[in-house]
Each structure stands twice: as C-alpha cells, then as structure tokens.
Amino acid sequence: MTHGRSFKVGQLMTLLVADVLTSRERIGVEHTELARRQRRARRIREVIEHLGPFWVKVGQILATRSDVVSDAVLAQLAGLQDSVHSEPFPVFEPVLRQQLGPRWAATFREIDTEAPLGSASLAQVYRVVLADGRDGVLKVMRPGTRERVYADMAYLRRGARLAGHAVPRIGSVLDVEATLQVIFDCMQPELDFTTEAKHMAQGRRMARDFKGIHIPEVYLATPEVLLQSTARGTALNQTDLSEFSARQRRRIGRDLLTFMYRGYFVERMFHADPHPGNIFVHPEHGATLIDWGMVGRIDRNLGSLGIMALTSLAQNDARGLASAWTEMGRATPFADLLGFQEDMTRLVPLITAAALEDLDFGVALTQVLRCAAQRGIRTSPMVGMLGKSITNIEGSVRLVAPELSALDVFEDALTDVMVELARDVLSREQAARRALELILAANSTFDQLRSTLRDLANRELTMRIGLLPGHGIGSDSNGILTRRVAPVVAGGLAVWGVRRLTGPPRSG
Template identity: 30%
Template sequence: MLSIRKIGVIGRTYRHLNRYRQILTVFFKYGFGDLVDLLKIDQYIEIGLQMISRHRRERLERMTRAERVRLAMEELGPTYVKLGQVLSTRPDLIPVDFIHELAKLQDEVPPFPFEDVHRIITRELGDAPDAIFKHFDETPQASASIGQVHRAVLKDGDQVAVKVQRPGIRKTIEVDLEIMLHLATLMEHHIEEIAFYRPIRIVEEFAKTLERELDYTIESSHMERMAGHLLSDMTVYVPKVYRELTTPKVLTAEFIDGIKISETKQLEDAGLDRHEITRRGALILLRQVFEIGFFHGDPHPGNIFVLPENVICLLDFGMVGSVDRQTREDFVELVDAVVHRHEARTAQVLLKLTTWDEKPDMRSFEKDVADFMGRHLYRPLEEINFGRLLQHLLELASQNRLIIPPDIFLMMKTLAAVEGVARMLDPTFDIFATAAPFVKQVKIARFHPERLTDDFLRLSTELLEFLQQFPTELLDITRQMRQQKFALPVELKGLTAMLETHDQSSNRVSFAIIIAGLIIGSSIIVVANIPPLFYGISLIGIIVFITGAVMGLWLLVAIIKKGRL
C-alpha cells in the first residue's frame, strides 16, 4: 500500500523539502504567491522559503487563472496531472472554466529506457525477457506517467501486451501525496470557502485511486471479473490475462489488434457498421451500470477498440466502479423524477444519494430544483444532452452543499462518457431511449416476488432482533438511571461564547467596583489627613488614588481595544 504520512514541519522532513521547494517555485512562477501567503506555509517550512523567487513571467499576466493552474500542474508532473484530470470531471468541486481547462491535461511522458524495463521484468518475473518471451519489442507501444506498454510474443506464439511500471514512480507519488495532504490540511484550516469541499477527503480518495492504479494485480482481477460477467455476450470481448506473468509492477495480457472506436474512417474502410457499433457499445456499458453493478470507470475512445463483426473490446481496467442494488434503484428514481419534472421528488432522491454536514432548507432546495428544471428541461427529451444535464445536476448539489459519494459520481461520469462516445459515432444517438429498457427492468425488479420475499424476511429478522434486544436495552437504561449514571449529552450552540462574554462583563464590573473603592478610599484618607504627609497631603491617599487611576485607565484602554464602550 501507499505509505502516506502526515507532515508536521517540512524543514525537518528531508524527503519532502526539495520537492516542496519545487512546488512552491512553480506556485510563485504561475502567480499563486497569494495562496502561499494565505496558507501560512512559512510557518511549516523552516528553511528555504526566502530563497524561492516570487517573480512570475510577464506573458502569464494575460492568462486566466484556470490556464495558469493547468500549466502549473503540467510542470509539477504525473501526480498533479492525474489530480487535474480527476478534478476536470468534478463540476461539483470546481468552476466550469477550470473544468474546461483541466480537461486539456495529457498524461503523456517520454518513455523510460529499455534497461529499466529489462531490470524490472527480471526482478518481478524471475527471469530475463528473452528467457520468458520468444520476442520482446524494445520500443514501447505507448508511454504514460505510471507505466508503458511493450508488445511481445510468448514461447507458444501468443501475442501479448506487457505493461511495465515506471521505476521509482511509487516513491514519487507517495511524497507528492503527503505534500498534497499537508496543503489540503492548511486549506481546511485557513480558507473557509475551500474547507466546505473537504480537500483532505479529496486527497485521500485520490490516493485510493492511485493505489489501485499502482498495483497491476488489481487491474488484472478487474479484467477477469468483467470477463466473467460478460462471458455469454458475444458482442463484447475482454482481453485474456496471463496471471503467471502478472505482478504488482508487470501486467501481461492478450494483445488486441483492433480499431479505436474514434477512428471512424478506418471503421468504414473495414466494412464495419457505425450505428451497430454505437448501439452495442452503449448497451454493453449501460448493462454494466444498471444490471451488473460493476462497470468500466474510464470508457473514453482510447479504451474501446472494435474487432471484426462489430465486436466491442474494452481495455484498461485500472479504474472501475461498483454500485449496489439500492444505489442503482435510487439513481433510476432520480432520473425518472428529473425527466418527469417532479421538483419535490427530485429534491428528496438527491438527498438520499448525497451526504451533507447540514441538511438544506427543503423549500429553498425545491425552488433551486425547479429553477434547474426550467433552465435545462424545456426541450424535448431526445434533444437533451444527458452528460450536460448530469453536470448541471452536480452543480445544483454543490450549490446546496451536498456531497456526491465517489461511487455515484463515477457512475454519472461513465454514463456521460457513454453518451459522448456514442454521439461521436452517431449524432442522433438518444441515451434516454437506449437506457429505457434497463430503467424499466430496475423498476420492475423492485416488485419481483422473490425480491419482496427477501425484503420481507430481512425486515422480519431485523424486527425480531430488535424485539429480542429491546428488554435488555431498556433494563440497562433503567439500571443506569437508578445508579445516576444515565446522562444525555446536550449541546447548546453559542453557549460557550455567551458564557465567555458573561465572564468578561462580570470581571469588568468587579474591576470597576474595586477602582471606585480605591478612589473613594483615597479621598477619605486625604480628607482625614492620615500620616505620613507629603506637602500637607496624606502620602497613603496619593498612592491609593494613583493606583485606582492607573487601573481605571487600563480598564478604559481594554474596553476601547475591544471596540465596545
């Protein structure tokens, strides 16, 4: 697993210091020095901050903040590029202009030398490439931030694709994630507007995503699981995994010689049917979401190939999603409520699918839902872009401070991607009509006799357990009350502040009474001419009066500083 530690003072954590300096240099370079100051990073970095140049290039003055964020992430390397790519799909977390800009980030880096490939394969598989493979192409087919893919031939003649993890990438990502976690913590403490989005939680979820991508055995398990689900469907194919040649850092799978689904001219030249490909691809992915509950989480054109006879081949299972039956049913209910323009029902189901720190006012929330429907649902259903509709729905949730769980968000993202790829091949594609049979199936399944029987048995079991435990729990509460150990925690918001104010007021009144007593007492002493005398005036009376005057002046200054007389 990724070893991510919380960072205290960066200057004392030497594995981070140089990288932190690089990050801050890039921040200043692209005009984010104000953010560095706002986060009070100088309190955590003991040395080196004063050595970082705060100068930014003049050409950056003409760029938008979103453009500068994208350039900064590109310069900071693979971890930040991947974070930017994740954020580019989250309209509930960042503004639209940032989404469009971060979507331009490309996960393309120069390949690493074959000497490293040879060393990693030898260490991971226990033998050199030439001993395991009949042929191994030293030039990679593709190269990305985490790994690169080489084509090879096994001793038995099978064509395979071998994905090899980039050397040192795990350590690099661990350091970057620890620094990200530290920055996220500072944001939650110092920037109230950002704190709501829980940046710590975002970094932790991002770390889980990278953890899965860094272990190729997880991806191979995903491939085998999906192949099992789709075994009886002849319209789709998942490459075979060679488990004996797969480790956390090396993945060996069947090589696919197909046509990218985005290469429309090549598809036509090969005599393949674009409309049938569109229909099959959409049905396969919709079935994964609504029927299986386990789906490909990144179905962009580069991960979908077409084989002879219009067979769809899915590649790259580094990101997959999983949703339970209840979540699928709730999501179907949400879509049904939206397309039928039921404001109250939409609001209620959206609350079921999200989490929140404070439940929104329902009347205000339903009004926002009605405004959303008025803006985006005024056209016939077949003309509505489902992907954009989901994006606006996420924005609506964000405006009302509702948090979309990662699995539900990934499901929405996948459905939007399905529509995008399908409309690229067939502009008339209607996702609502294509998904209708699956939606109907989910609705009907809720009332299937077997399902109703299961639900009845489950509820009966839970009720029986409750009735069995209730007397014991009640007896325990009664016993605690008799022993005076029963306590109800009550929180009165604002009580602490009120008590502090009351204490301050009481202290001031007491202080003022003491001052008044000193001044009155000094007057009596002076009038009584109590010795010793100084120029005929009681010295004790003078000292007591000066003490009272100083204390009175101190009280007055304290009140003025507080801003209230």
C-alpha cells in the same frame, strides 16, 4: 521531496484553494475577474503536468467535480493527459527481471522495443508475441514509481488538512477526506497491476451476456508487470467509421451504453474513463474496453438513488430528482433545500424539453451537481465520477452512432436492471438481512414500549404531536414512524420472501 518540488506543491494548493473559494461566484463575474480565473486555471494545469503522474490523476478526479472547481479549471483539466516521452527499453529490463525472474525473456518470442504502444508517467506499453505464438500487450511500470507516488499521497493529505484548517469553509463545500480517498483508490490499481487484473476479470464476467462487448484477457499479472491479450480493431478516435454499416454502428453504441448502465446500477462497478481512446471497435467483433486502472464503485443505496435520479430526469420530475439527489449526499448546516428544489424545477424542463433524443445524462448530472453545491448540499465524490463516466461513454457513443438516443437505451436497459434488482432483493441473503433488520427493529420497539410503560407508571410521559423535525411524521423524513415502520414492513416482506424461496416446511 526537494525544496523546488515542495514549492510547486504549495503553489498548486494555494491556487486550488483560491479557485474553490471563487468558484461559488458563477454569476455576474466581471471581464477582468474572468480573465484572472482563466490565467489561474492555465497555471493550475501547468503545475499539475510539471508535478507528474499522481498529480495528473488528482487533476483528472477534480475534472469530475463541477461542484468544487470553476468552469475555467474544468475546461483546463478536461484535456489533461498523462503522456510523456518514451524511455529506452533497457530502463525497464530490471523491472522485468525483478518481477518475472532472470529467465523473463523466455516468456516472449518477440517484443517491439522500438515503437512502444504507449508511454505514460507510470508505465510503458509494448506489443509482444508470446512464446506460444499468441499476440499480446505488455505493460511495465517505471522504476521507482510506487515510492514517488506514495510520498506524493502523504504530502497531499497533509496539504489538504492544512488548507482545511486555514479555510474552514472548504470543509463545508468539499468532503476532503472522502475526495482524497477516491483519488487514492483510483491510483491503487495503477500502482499494483494485480488489482487492475482483478478489475478486468470482473469486467469479463460482466460482459458474458454481451456478444459485442469484450475485455482483454489477462495472461500474467504481477504488481509491476501486466501481460494481456490484444484488442481487435482500432481505437474509436482513430477509426474510419465509413467501413461500418449503420446496423453495426448502432449495435456497438447500444451495447456500450447497456453494458455501462448495467455496471452502474447492477454490478455497482464501472469503467471510470470510457473515452474514445480506451474503446477499440471492429465491424464484426464489436467493442473492446481497455485500461481498467481507473474504476468506480458505488454501494447498493447509492446505486438505487442513482436510478431514481436518472429516471426522474428522464421523466421531467424535478421534485423526484431533488429528493433523490439530496439523499445521495447530505445537507450542510447552511443548506437551502427549498432553493435546490426550485433550481431543479427550472433546470429539469430545460434539459428534457429541447429534444429527448439529445438528452445527455452526463452533462445533466454535472449541472445538478453544481446546483447542489451552490445550495449547500454535499454530494458523494463517487457521484462526480459517475457523472464523468456517463459523460465519457455518451461522448464515445455519439462518435460511433450519433443517431442513437441515450434515453431510449436507458429505458430499455432499465427493465433488465429492475429485474436484476428484484432478484437481488428476493435472494436468500437479502431475505435473511431483512429478517435480521426486523428482529433488531422489534427489539428496539420493545425497549421503547417498556420505557413508555414505565413513564406512564411514574406519570412522567410527555407526548409530542406535530411536524417538529425529528419528531412525529416530520417532513424531513426523520420521524419515528419513518424510522420504525419502514424496517418493520421490510422485515415482513423479508419473511414472506424467505417462505416463498424455501417453500412450506417438509413433513417428518
């Protein structure tokens, strides 16, 4: 890394650390301080754009973290785009030759090299006609991209660690390692198109139950070349929607929301950037989601808690939302859980009272994320990405069907989601897992019983009664009954589920 580039990276880290620290003070900011923050935010965006593709991705991820950066930086990063001037096609020919072999040109009947469909820092995209006559889209990585991005990743990791040591408070506000891992995971598919192709294959499987949702088919994928089918229609942000009937628009909007909800809570893999430029629409064909380079993945527990959070929000249940949200992250040593619950008691009615048909889940999650950070609750970085994805899809749906209620679609989709989750719980795999948990819990309980009997025999037994944290039935949900009874009950249900699935044993 050159000295000038190192200086720019150091400058960016300094600006971001300053913003992270001052972003905690959101109320009562003087006009001069507000102007200073806005200048710093503009400078952050300028430096990110100057540094290139990896840092643009860093900025896009930070744009999902309203709990970390200031409102001024959020506003600047929200419109951050990875777009550069196109390069002549001969720049990319060596990549095609290296990835597809010396006879790469035989794959195509025609390549529109004069007018690329898109040009970004990592790749350039062309419209092509394959040798068999099919239309396609060709995505070619820029030469040397991987080496530059991997070097930037290493530099960012070192810089973040130095910042964490210099300002320990940052470690309490932001899980630096987890956030960096989210950034690196998001970059990986864009550094290896075979990973993006796998995402598209999974997306196509997810879309099988939707007549109006489509994912491009991958014809060929190598680490640096991706060849796929074209998307019918035009990008949503360039579409003349007067050519669509009201019924067609509502169908597209409802399918998009339902597809995304299913991704969030059933498949636990979702398109992380469904903005209008990544959605093509056609009156008869429906919607096609392109650009699966950035996806989010959440585990079973986080998905279930996410359902609880959105359901609590929709039902004006502030206490339920506070509980689910706290479970999705962890409380720092200085957390104010009662204060967070009070915040939700004030915030949730304001979100749901105006008009339920105008409920915006994505914006609401962003507000909750911010309150949680201010009260010392560290939230998983993937929750920020989930909120950003929901915000994007709701914004896209409002373009195509502004009269559609996200709440109504969520309530309709929730029934199918719960059926799928129940089916998952009663599957043989989950039943076996619950049975195993029962066995482990039983072994632990027997060990504790043996220890208790030994203490009784030696007259050394001490009884603890009350609501002390970590003992008894504490309100922190960490008591012995909470830890032991729940697995036992789950195990019993698992055994019942296994018997239901397998039926009575067959006679000789």
